[in-house]
Amino acid sequence: MLYLHGLGHFHPENVISNSFLEELDIGTNEEWIMDRVGIMTRRTVLSLDYIRSTKNSDPRAALEASEYNNAQIGAFSAQMALERAGLSTADIGMVISGSSASDHLTPVEASTIAAELNIDVPCLDVNSACSSFGMDVHVLSMMKPEALPPFVLIVNPETMTKSVDYSDRSIAVLFGDGSAAAVVSSREPSRSVFLSSFCDSKPTAWEKVVIPRMGYFRQDGHAVQGFAIRKTTDSIRTLQSVYPVNRFVGHQANLGMLRTACERTGIVEDQHWHNVEHFGNTGCSGAPAVLSQHWQDLTPGDHVAVCVVGGGLTWVHTLLKIEDSL
Structure with missing residues (x-):
């Protein structure tokens, strides 16, 4: 059991529209x-002029070209989560990040985010690619309450567009950048609580989704799509x-x-919350x-x-269950 005290999010200002992608002349269009x-749209830490002129031909240069780094966007979302939780950075006893x-390969990204927030506390990363937020919650849920500080900050920054080859239409249409954060506790109750969690993996298929060091994102799209549908379906049914x-x-x-x-x-549609159509x-x-x-x-009464x-x-x-009261 893990109590949720606040959530935050951030998306950069630069918008990659479908018409912009069509203008890149990579064989794609709105339909x-x-x-x-x-x-329909995605956000990016890269300038549109940079993408237009280079198609991100050297992903190493994207680090220098970025208008925000992961620590900055992570801190933006963390500040919103703290405000919603009614807490300050002084209340946080640990920072966990996943991306x-x-x-950086070193140090852990949690350290760079904590530094951006001017917090000196234990920091560690728990990474499992796109499932990192769930894995962060799962790992904390397994830990004894007395082993954790009263409040832990989870931050998940993603600047995926830096790893996109904008001459490859199959990848260029997918990704956007953003960050999310959560303030959680295993000791301090709140109305929002993660009641249970489960994780599993199939490491023999790790090569289906890869970002090589300083390289481009690549995937076996058909296999990954099928995997995502099956495992998401199984997960919903298990919780139901x-x-x-x-x-x-x-x-x-x-x-x-x-x-x-x-x-x-x-x-049904009104039970399904999503933002992929606007942020990729x-x-x-x-x-x-x-x-x-x-x-x-x-x-x-919500059970999410x-x-x-x-x-x-x-x-x-x-x-995630929303209780009637504390």
């Missing part, structure tokens, strides 16, 4: 994109067998994948950012199934 992935594409699930938030990979999982499990696939920040955008919509998948191949699900 093709909407039919394949259902994404699909960290800015135990809890009266009335909300669903999944990994924001693409709208078609999410809707197929909903159709197979009886999740923002890796592990996608699902918690959706929750954050609906922070004011969470009502007593949060089901995420990622490289590795990994999958995690957890159940």
Whole structure:
């Protein structure tokens, strides 16, 4: 059991529209994109002029060209989460981060985010690609309450567009950048609580989704799509067998994948919270950012199934319940 005290999110200002991608002359257009992935816009830390002029031909240069780094966008989302929790940075006793594409091999990204927030506390990363938020919650849920400080900050920054080859239409249409954060506690109660969590992986299939060091994102799209649908469907059904699930938030990979999982499990549209059509696939920040955008919509009695998948191949699900009172 892990109590949730606040959520935050951030998306950079630069918008990659479908018309912009069409102007890159990579063989795509609005109709093709909407039919394949259902994404209208994405956000990026890169300038549109940089993408237009280089198509990100050298992903190493994208680090220098970025208008924000992971620590900065992580801090932005963390500040929102702290404000919603009614806490300050002085209340945080540990920072945990997870990401699909960290800015540094060393140190851990949690340290760079904590430094951005001017927090000196224990820091560590728990990474499982796009399922990192779920894995962070799962790992903390398994720890003894007395082993943790009263409040822990989870931060999931993603700048996936730095790893995109903008001459490859199959990848260029998918990704956006963003960050999400959560303030949690295993000791201090709140009305929002993660009741249970589960994780598993299929490491023999790790090569299906890869970002090589200083390289481009690549995947076996057909295999990964099938995996995401199956594991998301199985996760929803598992939670439905135990809890009266009335909300669903999944990994924001693409709208078609999410809707197929909903159709197979009886999740109707007004129970399905998503933002992939406006922000693209923002890796592990996608699902918690959706929750954050609906922070004011969470009502007593809600049972939210949060089901995420990622490289590795990994999958995690957890159940967020909103209690009537403390």
